[in-house]
Amino acid sequence: MARILVVDDEASVRSVLRQLFAYEGHTVEVAASGREALRILADQGADAVFLDVKMPGEDGLDALAEIRERHPALQVVMISGHGTIDTAVEATRRGAFDFLQKPLDTDRLLVTLRNMLDRKGLEESVEALRSEVESRHRIVGRSPLIRGVLDRIEKVAPTDARVLITGENGTGKELVARALHRLSRRSDKAFVEVNCAAIPSELIESELFGHMKGSFTGAVQDRAGTFEQADGGTLFLDEIGDMSLAAQAKVLRALEEGKVMRVGGQKVHAVDVRIIAATNKDLSLEIEENRFREDLFYRLNVVPIEVPALRERREDIPLLVRYFADQMAARERIPTRTFTEGAVALLAQRDWPGNVRELRNTVERLLILAAEDTVTEADVSLLTSGGTQSSGVGTEIMKAGTFQDFRDQAERAFLLQRLRDHDWNVSETARAIEMPRSNLYKRIERFGLTREE
Numbered sequence: 001m002a003r004i005l006v007v008d009d010e011a012s013v014r015s016v017l018r019q020l021f022a023y024e025g026h027t028v029e030v031a032a033s034g035r036e037a038l039r040i041l042a043d044q045g046a047d048a049v050f051l052d053v054k055m056p057g058e059d060g061l062d063a064l065a066e067i068r069e070r071h072p073a074l075q076v077v078m079i080s081g082h083g084t085i086d087t088a089v090e091a092t093r094r095g096a097f098d099f100l101q102k103p104l105d106t107d108r109l110l111v112t113l114r115n116m117l118d119r120k121g122l123e124e125s126v127e128a129l130r131s132e133v134e135s136r137h138r139i140v141g142r143s144p145l146i147r148g149v150l151d152r153i154e155k156v157a158p159t160d161a162r163v164l165i166t167g168e169n170g171t172g173k174e175l176v177a178r179a180l181h182r183l184s185r186r187s188d189k190a191f192v193e194v195n196c197a198a199i200p201s202e203l204i205e206s207e208l209f210g211h212m213k214g215s216f217t218g219a220v221q222d223r224a225g226t227f228e229q230a231d232g233g234t235l236f237l238d239e240i241g242d243m244s245l246a247a248q249a250k251v252l253r254a255l256e257e258g259k260v261m262r263v264g265g266q267k268v269h270a271v272d273v274r275i276i277a278a279t280n281k282d283l284s285l286e287i288e289e290n291r292f293r294e295d296l297f298y299r300l301n302v303v304p305i306e307v308p309a310l311r312e313r314r315e316d317i318p319l320l321v322r323y324f325a326d327q328m329a330a331r332e333r334i335p336t337r338t339f340t341e342g343a344v345a346l347l348a349q350r351d352w353p354g355n356v357r358e359l360r361n362t363v364e365r366l367l368i369l370a371a372e373d374t375v376t377e378a379d380v381s382l383l384t385s386g387g388t389q390s391s392g393v394g395t396e397i398m399k400a401g402t403f404q405d406f407r408d409q410a411e412r413a414f415l416l417q418r419l420r421d422h423d424w425n426v427s428e429t430a431r432a433i434e435m436p437r438s439n440l441y442k443r444i445e446r447f448g449l450t451r452e453e
Helices: 011-023 034-043 060-070 085-093 106-136 144-156 173-182 201-209 245-257 283-288 294-300 314-332 341-349 355-369 377-384 395-399 403-421 426-432 437-447
Strands: 003-007 027-031 048-052 075-080 098-101 163-166 191-195 234-238 259-261 268-270 274-279 303-306
Touching: 003 011, 003 034, 011 027, 011 106, 027 034, 034 048, 034 060, 048 060, 048 106, 060 075, 060 085, 075 085, 075 106, 085 098, 098 106, 144 173, 144 303, 163 173, 173 191, 173 234, 173 274, 201 245, 201 259, 245 259, 245 294, 283 294, 314 341, 314 355, 341 355, 341 377, 355 377, 355 403, 403 426, 403 437, 426 437
Parallel strands: 003 027, 003 048, 048 075, 075 098, 163 274, 163 303, 191 234, 234 274
Antiparallel strands: 259 268
């Protein structure tokens, strides 16, 4: 139920609205003036406000402006016995959710309140989702190298300067691009990502610039390209070094003119897009080998940001391990497991050729397969040694093509080890792992588990 504040200089109106909303199960506070309302909001807050326009002293519209300034997320409905179109327009301009005229209709009041609370719930859900997304895309680290990256992001993000992000695979180039967008003036607009390496060369132009129906086989309808989709926002061209020379030429032209034309089309579309590009290749070498346009490189490389490899910032590994463990616990709704100091130290000694991405996958693997609630140095040695282990876990499990394949192989390895621990006594194993015996039999059959000679 909601907390509602009714602000009206007429005691009879305050009484009627208090009874109406309280009958619906809401908590209702009342105030006779704008000053009193602001004090209540400062002390107790509210989910919705019904505010009279004409009151002695401070005008309701002035009170609305103060409320919106101090509590910008709060929804306010203006009510008036002398409403005019001009007053309603001014109330809306100052941020009112709606404008109701006296005498107040009960059904209209309740519908308006429901719409206000629905809007509030939607905004809270969107904010929660935004926070969750931002949490998943945080840049974690305190090392001098990563602080240097963060400092540059803070400086360049508010501008529209193009940025070229470089670094090895798995270092977090996408996270840098998302941070630049999130801290920019375009943060409320679209962030559109294109993986240039994942799109066939014959389709990259259609992906970027769109196409018209019938322009090629499979073009069954008009489609806007990513330049148009990102209009007003940010277009992230990932793996730009893998883009064909023909597509590079068209991207260069789009950057120079701020206009695009769909494949098979005649109409030119003006676009306002900030370009952020990323690559794991040495573009200077690509230019020498005539695989990348030098003029496009200079257009993109206005502000360079190099993301360091994980082996260059080992001091960040303990923070990353904790972050990934907490993330997985929240995502899978399971208790958070801790890592011993020895386990973390052993992880910090590795070179991590796959960088942060490889570390994240390894942490998740350890959380899934570790025998106890605490991940130990022995677990790290066993599960990251790269050899075939007695539990069936080794390099084979990391060859899984999909996450589901990985989980299946992890489950198989877990069950195989537990069966061995209990000398293949299915009943004892089922009790130990808290699984119905019938389910364990099904999994033994599914994974083809057999007792070794």
